[in-house]
Amino acid sequence: MTAGFLTTSRTRSRAERRQRGRREPGAEMIERSSFRPDVQGLRAVAVGVVVLFHANLSLFKGGFVGVDVFFVISGFLITGILLREAERTGRVRLSEFYAKRARRILPAATVVLIATLVLTVVFLPQIRWESIGVEALASAFYVVNWVFAAGTDYLNAEVAASPLQHFWTLAVEEQFYIVWPLILVLMLALFRRRPRDGAVGDHGTRALPAARIGVLIILVPSLLYSISYTAADPAPAYFVTTTRLWELAVGAALAVFAPQVARLPHLLGTWLGWAGLAAIIAATLLFSGSTPFPGYAALVPTLGAAAIIAAGMNGRAQTGVGRLLTLRPMRWIGDISYSLYLWHWPLVVVATYLLGGVLQARYGLLIVAFSVLPAWLSYRFIENPFRDWGWLRKSARRSLLAGAGLMSVTALCAVVVHAVPAAMNPVYEAREGVRIGAEALTDDFSNDDLSTFTDAGKPVDRVEGGFTPSAIDARKDNTVVYALDCHLDSSESIPKIDGCIFGDPQSDLSVVLIGDSHAANWAPPYIALAQEHGWRLRISTKASCGFSRVSQSDGEGGEYTACNEWARNSFDEVLEEHPDLVVTANRGTRAVYQEGLSKKEARKAYAEALHDDLAALNKAGIPTLVMNETPHMDSDVPECISANLGHLTACATPRDDAFGSDANVRRAVKGLADADIIDMTNWVCPDADACAAVVGNVIVWRDSSHFTETYARTLAAPLDAALQRSDVARAALGPAA
Incomplete structure (x- = not known):
């Protein structure tokens, strides 16, 4: 999203003008494409849909496609710059190219990065x-962008968005600016030949063929990889450079094939421009977070942007759709679009936090409107002055050194911000003989099922002696099933068997724990019991996917096909394995995928489908247990604790809010003699009024609905007692369960 904001000199040497007649017809358009008023307006469209999407306007749920429009613009303009130099000199001066990028990109980006810190x-x-x-x-x-791609797993699903998340687009573009010029330099070397009679223009006869082959080397493999990787693993595919290079290459292709594109008939060009704008608008209104992206879907906004740029060639920049795009307000927004993109997102993220984690559209619009002010100030006093600073412009070396200095300042500030929390957060150290976690609630698990509440679990502002893990470490305090890949992500559908066996692998007594992440929630105490009692415990869980063969929803209104395949495979695996007991746990929001059903009806239908599957297992001689629903806290608990170290009651959730109805859990086992519910709710929320963030010196939650492993391990003894009280569990596991 950087080169899309560049303007370059439109002057030409006399020698170039004299040689115009020797060029390929239409080639002169390339050198004139340095400033396009319609492209300036297209920038306004791109940044507009992005900021309205970030403002949480439901109508613009596909507004993320504005980024793809910027990619095309950047590829087009950057390639124009490179080609003009290649035509004049037969080569590309990389040092000068990167010096210009440093003057243009780094000053504003550095100010925003430091301001965000x-x-x-x-x-x-x-x-x-x-x-x-x-x-x-x-x-x-x-x-x-690679950092964000690596962090898009299920463990981070409930973590608030980063105020720097939008910088992934700049990273992709900068990496393109490394790859594409180097490929062009290589292709120019392969096509090198001596100019005729010292004629400057002859360089162009090899610059275009070289660039055309080079751009296809990027475009085709990247597009194919984008389609493949998006289908396989859409979360990281959204961020990685290899799935996005083709979008910038589309813009580059417009520049290198400009002589052919410019020959479009005027009427066709006019209609093409309007069709391109319609494609961008359609993607903005019809796409959503459930749309696999980029992949095939990215062709819609990308080709739409390319169509608008193509339509404006050959003197048509202010006709057709160009009339709209070249209006003064559109061009003004285009002027500040780089800074507006940089500034609006950190302000949105901070405002969202200050407003309690939810940004309503009216506040989002206010934040976006306010961000125009720092954007204009940045454009007026940072972007333009640094880009036009004569002292820097005279020397590529100075520009590159200045850029390196700006990057170093940001890096130093970043290291300081990263290092401070670890030094400031104390960790509780348990004294000898002191019970922690659920163990602090009672000393007699076998006789006390915690059917009544205890003051030991009441929320308090301060915990004597502190707590463990620290708020900083709570997110990483997770069950081993994730590290062993026993918990599958959203794209996987084949249950993992190897490496997911706990306890005694050779035991004659086998248990399967299966379901979504709430089943993984219970892995630590079940693993502890398997080790204690010598069970063979197999754990198989999948992100946001319940253990039922019914067609399930992905939570965004679409069908969760990978889940459906996993659930069917898992069911068949359980039947073949024929364990002594199956335990399943699923989030209460699991729902079937079926048109016309309300959320309540879809969740009820899921419970009924789970009932049928449990009945099928029971009929096959496999008893089943369903863990009652896990409460859902109304905040990201570690984050809340970090912000309220002396006021922990602020991180508690009223019990009535934390627990939904257990009607669907009861519906799943109703009438089944070999199915039962294991209810551990009072051990997770021991107080009658509110669920505490910290119980017995241990942080209970690593987000809003998943336990820390430290707390989950302390539930082993009360879980053992609960299994003993269940006729189904006792019959399956024996009296020594």
Whole structure:
């Protein structure tokens, strides 16, 4: 999203003008494409749909496609710059090219990065400082898209968005600016020949063929990989450079094939421009978070942007759709679009946190409108002055050194912000003989099922002696099933068997724990019991996917096909394995995929389908248990604790809010003699009024609905007692369960 904001000199040497007649017809358009008023307006369209999407306007749920429009613009303009130099000189001066990029990109980006770090320290809880520090460091060196790609797993699904997340687009573009010029230099070398009679224009006869082959080397493999990887694993595919290079290459292709594109008939060009705008608008209105992206879907906004740029060639920039795009307000927004893109997102993220984690559209619009002010100031006093600073322009070396200095300043600030929280967060050290976690609630698990509440679990503002893990470490305090890949992500559908066996692998007594992440929630105490009692325990869980063969929803209104395949495979695997007991746990929001059903009806239908599957297992002689629903806290608990170290009651959730109805859990086992419910709710929420964030010196939650492993391990003894009280479990596991 950087080169899309560049304007370059439109002057030409006399020698170039004399040689125009020797060029391929239409080639002169390339050198004139340095400034396009309609492209300036297209930038306004791109940044407009992005900021309205980030403002949480439901109508613009596909507004993320504005980024793809910027990619095309950038590829087009950058390639025009490179080709003009190649035509004049037969080569590309990389040092001068990168010096211009440094003057154009780094000053505004550096100011926003440092300002975001300041906003982070002033307004955001310390638990977010570490990750934001890493992201700022990666943003300074333009590799942050790979950081975000690596962090798009299920464990981070409920973590608040980073105020630097938008820098992934700049990282992709900067990496393109490394790859594409180098390929062009290589292709020019392969096509090198001596100019005739010293004629400057003859360089162009090899620059275009070289560039055309080079751009196809990027475009075709990247597009094919984007389609493949998006289908296989859409979360990281959204961020990685290899799935996005083709979008910039589409813009580059427009520049290198400009002589042919410019020959479009005027009427066809007019209609093409309007069709391109319609494609961008359609993608903005019809796409959503459930749309696999980029992949095939990215062709819609990308080709739409290319169509608008193509339509404006050959003097048509202010006709057709260009009349709209070249209006003064559109061009003004286009002028500040780079800074507007940089500034609006950190302000949106900070405002979202200050407003309690939810940004309503009316507040989102206010934040976006306010961000125009720092964007204009940045454009007026940072972007333009640094780009036009004569002292820097005279020397590529000075520009590159200045850029390196700006990156170093950002890196230093990022390291400081990253390092501070670890030094400031104490860790509770349990004294000898002191029970922690659920163990602190009672000393007699075998006789006390905690059917009544206890003051030991009441929320308090301060915990004597502190707590463990620290708020900073709570997110990483997770069950081993994730590290062993027993918990599949959203794209996987084949249950993993090897490496997911716990306890005694040779035992004659076998148990299967299966379901979504709430089943993984219970892995630590079940693993502890398997080790204690010598069971063979197999764990198989999948992100946001319940253990039922019914067609399930992906939560965005679409069909969760990978889940459906996994559930069917898992059911068949369980039948073949024929364990002594199957335990399943699923989030209460699991729902079937079926048109016309309300959320309540879809969840009820899922419970009924689960009932049928449990009945089928029971009929096959396999008893089943269903863990009652896990409460859902109304905040990201570690983040809340980090912000309220002396006021922990602020992180408690009223019991009535934390627990939904257990009607669907009861519906799943109703009438089944070999199915039962294991209810551990009072051990997770021991107080009558509210669920505490910390119980017995242990943080209970690593997000809003998943336990820390430290707390989950302390549930082993009360879980053992609950299994003993269940006739189904006792019959399956024996009296020594």
